[in-house]
Each structure stands twice: as structure tokens, then as C-alpha cells.
Amino acid sequence: MFLRIHPNLVLIAFLGVLPVFVYSQNLISNPGFETYNECPRHLGNLHQDVADWTTPTSGTTDYFHMCSFHMGTPENFNGVQRTVEGEGYAGFYAYAPDDYREYLQVPLRSTLKAGAVYRLSFYVSLAERSDYAIRDFGILFSSEPLEIDTKKNITKAKRFAYAENEYNYFETPADDFLSDTSDWSRIEARFEAEGTERYLILGNFRTNRQTRTTKTGRSSNKGAYYYIDKVALLEQKPELAIAHASSERQKEGFQLDSLQVFRSLLFEFDTYSLSHPGREELQSLYEFLRQDPDLQLQLAGHTDGKGTVDYNRTLSEKRCLAVAKYLENLGIPSGRIQWEGYGSSRPIASNETEVGRSQNRRVEFLIRKTRHLPPDSEK
Structure with a gap:
């Protein structure tokens, strides 16, 4: 299941250089509810x-x-x-x-x-x-x-x-x-x-x-x-670095039960072709998935706001299918991959600008581990 939105950002390839993103300080004060005025003793306070x-x-x-x-x-x-x-x-x-x-x-x-x-x-x-x-x-x-x-x-x-x-x-x-x-x-x-x-x-x-x-x-x-x-x-905050997103994935690894986005899987307008950096990132994901046959993959495809509802849903499904087929060709069984296209129904940026539309053209993924019952609990 998808537990959260995790939309991708605009990655601009220029002479082999991809932007790597860093984060500033947390803008939420008391983010873990640790600091209190009084130790709580009553409901609703x-x-x-x-x-x-x-x-x-x-x-x-x-x-x-x-x-x-x-x-x-x-x-x-x-x-x-x-x-x-x-x-x-x-x-x-x-x-x-x-x-x-x-x-x-x-x-x-x-x-x-x-x-x-x-x-x-x-x-x-x-x-x-x-x-x-x-x-x-x-x-x-x-x-x-x-x-x-x-x-x-x-x-x-x-x-x-x-x-x-x-x-x-x-x-x-x-x-x-x-x-x-x-x-x-x-x-x-x-x-x-x-x-x-x-x-x-x-x-x-x-x-x-x-x-x-x-x-x-x-x-x-x-x-x-x-x-x-x-x-x-x-x-x-973007910072230019000579690095591919796939190598960043290899260093950071993939998280379970966390909705993520393919960083280098860039879709041009009205296409579902996989870019070369995108294929490298999928190769990293394949290496991660093949280590544990109990890992399941769920994909969610999205488009920008241009086009009809039906057309965009079909296009988002084709983007998911392109990812799924590529992983299947590498060796991941089709039964371990589920996907669904949402068209333009779930934008994470404005569709009024090209930057926003680029952010909306994305594929998200979630990795979950199949939970097996212990032998003594099976009926």
C-alpha cells in the first residue's frame, strides 16, 4: 500500500552532471513533542x-x-x-x-x-x-x-x-x-x-x-x-555534483515501507521511455530486490495536467508498465510487482509552469516485505 506521497523533483542533465539534493534545518519547532510546558495529566490539553x-x-x-x-x-x-x-x-x-x-x-x-x-x-x-x-x-x-x-x-x-x-x-x-x-x-x-x-x-x-x-x-x-x-x-536545495542518481541510491540503499521516487527516471512530455540514468537506477533496485524474494514492489505512475483524464491515466499506466517490464527482464518475477496509474489526479506541483509539470511526471514506488505466519499459527 502507498502510505505517503513522495513526489520527485526536477533533475536536469547537463554534460553528464546531475543535481544532488541536500536539506536544510528542520523548520518545525519541537518536532518530536519532547519539550513541554507541563507534564500532561489531562485529556485534550x-x-x-x-x-x-x-x-x-x-x-x-x-x-x-x-x-x-x-x-x-x-x-x-x-x-x-x-x-x-x-x-x-x-x-x-x-x-x-x-x-x-x-x-x-x-x-x-x-x-x-x-x-x-x-x-x-x-x-x-x-x-x-x-x-x-x-x-x-x-x-x-x-x-x-x-x-x-x-x-x-x-x-x-x-x-x-x-x-x-x-x-x-x-x-x-x-x-x-x-x-x-x-x-x-x-x-x-x-x-x-x-x-x-x-x-x-x-x-x-x-x-x-x-x-x-x-x-x-x-x-x-x-x-x-x-x-x-x-x-x-x-x-x-540543489547542488551540482558529478554523480548519477543510481550511485547515490547505492550509497543510501532503499527503504522498506516508505514511498520513494525514481530520482533519475525522467519522463519527457507525452512519453514513457526509460532514460539511460533511469535504467541504471532500476538496475540498482533490481540488485536490492533480488537479495530477498519476500520483497514486493508497488508502483504508482503520474502525469502532468496536459491532456484528457482518460489519456493521462493510460499514459501513467504505460510508465508503470515500462518500469515493471524492465525489472521483469532483469529477472524479477511479475508476481512480485504491482502497479497502478493515476494520471494527473495527484499533482505535487503547479501544472501552470514547466518546472511544476516536470515534477508531476513521475513514478513512485514502495517496497514491502511479505509477512509470513509462523508454522504453529497456520491452519
Whole structure:
């Protein structure tokens, strides 16, 4: 399943030189919810207990820290979950009866730069007592903080009632539900800033009817409650280096359960041909996959906004198929590869500029390990 957006960036080949990207400091203060004003003792008190973070609505977002008995980690009222790192994390209802919602809001260390590319990432884990899981999280950047007297979802009408505020909103769609209660799922998005982003708000902005959900088999009638930890927002800065993306992959390796993008698989407009650097990167991926036959690969193809919906979906499928066939020819069995084309439905940059359209012409991939039951648990 795809747990997060991880769109690619524009890579410009010039005389054999490819840009290598580095990241600046984290623009999120208190990213791991470690610093607190007071050790949490009560539900719904994040806005007072934890430093830097607030709630943009009347929803009662929670704060957990190892210092607390009632609001502690790893055990608390909604289940058991260790932290990603450190001793604290936050918790909120992303889906609940009667459109009840909880959100988190944090000021950025600095306003984002117009046209610059940033990477946002965070970890979520579904609480054990949740009876639903969702697929999509909303990301809202605003120029001014929100303070809305509601316990329901933040609608467009409520946002734009603040006439002085400017927004940049997108979602982190997934191809499966975020239902893991035993471990953390990493969500990642890369996007082009508009230059007005000063505050970050995380949560589910859809109504219950619009939210894609699945039942977990529990009957708590609570909804979908998620722990969240380790939030990072980094500016991506290009630096020219004499290196191919495939060699960078070889040094860094491939991550499991993390949606990634082919860095050097550059698609020109209206094509699905594999570039030479792209083939080198696929060779690196093949070497990684062949070492463990239990590894499964999932591909997601995308296009820019030019063309009809049906045409773009077909083109994105052809891009996936080109990647899949190349790996199959190298020796990866077809049964280990799944793919789906999304056309232009999931842009991560503006389709009004060539730079943005280049970013949208991408193939993402996810590597997962097949989980086998131990012999004594098989029926």
C-alpha cells in the first residue's frame, strides 16, 4: 500500500552532471513533542501542555509523555505505542462520529520561499482502540494561525472566512488504509511552496461522508484515533555534483515501507521511455530486490495536467508498465510487482509552469516485505 506521497523533483542533465539534493534545518519547532510546558495529566490539553504546538479548533487534541502516569508513553488510555524517538508524541481523532475532528497547528521557523521545494514528513500509528482507519491526511499551510470555534472538520468555507489568510492545501493519499497499530507508518510529501506558508495544520479536513475508511473489527464507536510523532519540514536545495542518481541510491540503499521516487527516471512530455540514468537506477533496485524474494514492489505512475483524464491515466499506466517490464527482464518475477496509474489526479506541483509539470511526471514506488505466519499459527 502507498502510505505517503513522495513526489520527485526536477533533475536536469547537463554534460553528464546531475543535481544532488541536500536539506536544510528542520523548520518545525519541537518536532518530536519532547519539550513541554507541563507534564500532561489531562485529556485534550495539548495546547497548554506542549511547547510550540496548538489546536486551531475546539477539538481536544491530546499530548502524551513518559513523565505522566495517565497521559504517558508507551501505555495510555487508547492503547500501547512506543515513541518513534524520545519520550513524547501527540494523539488526535482524524475521524469520529458526527464529523468530530482534532487537529495540530505549529508555526514554522520561517516563511517558506516561493518556488522552493520542501519535504514534509511525519509518522502516524493507529491507536488500538480505534474501530476505523482512514487513508488520507490533509496538509494545510496558512499565512496566519487559525482559531475556529468548531469541533467539526475545517471546511473551505471556514478557512476562507479569514479573508486575510492565504492557504496552500494538499492531501497525502494512500492506496491502502493506515491501519497499523503495532508500528509507525511514515508519511512524506514533497511540494513547491507559494511563499505564503507560515503555519502548518495537520488532520483530516474531509467530512465523514467524504473520508475513505475501513473498519478494524473493533466496536469502540470512537472512530480513527492516531498517534503522531517526529514531524519534519525541510527545504530541498540543489547542488551540482558529478554523480548519477543510481550511485547515490547505492550509497543510501532503499527503504522498506516508505514511498520513494525514481530520482533519475525522467519522463519527457507525452512519453514513457526509460532514460539511460533511469535504467541504471532500476538496475540498482533490481540488485536490492533480488537479495530477498519476500520483497514486493508497488508502483504508482503520474502525469502532468496536459491532456484528457482518460489519456493521462493510460499514459501513467504505460510508465508503470515500462518500469515493471524492465525489472521483469532483469529477472524479477511479475508476481512480485504491482502497479497502478493515476494520471494527473495527484499533482505535487503547479501544472501552470514547466518546472511544476516536470515534477508531476513521475513514478513512485514502495517496497514491502511479505509477512509470513509462523508454522504453529497456520491452519
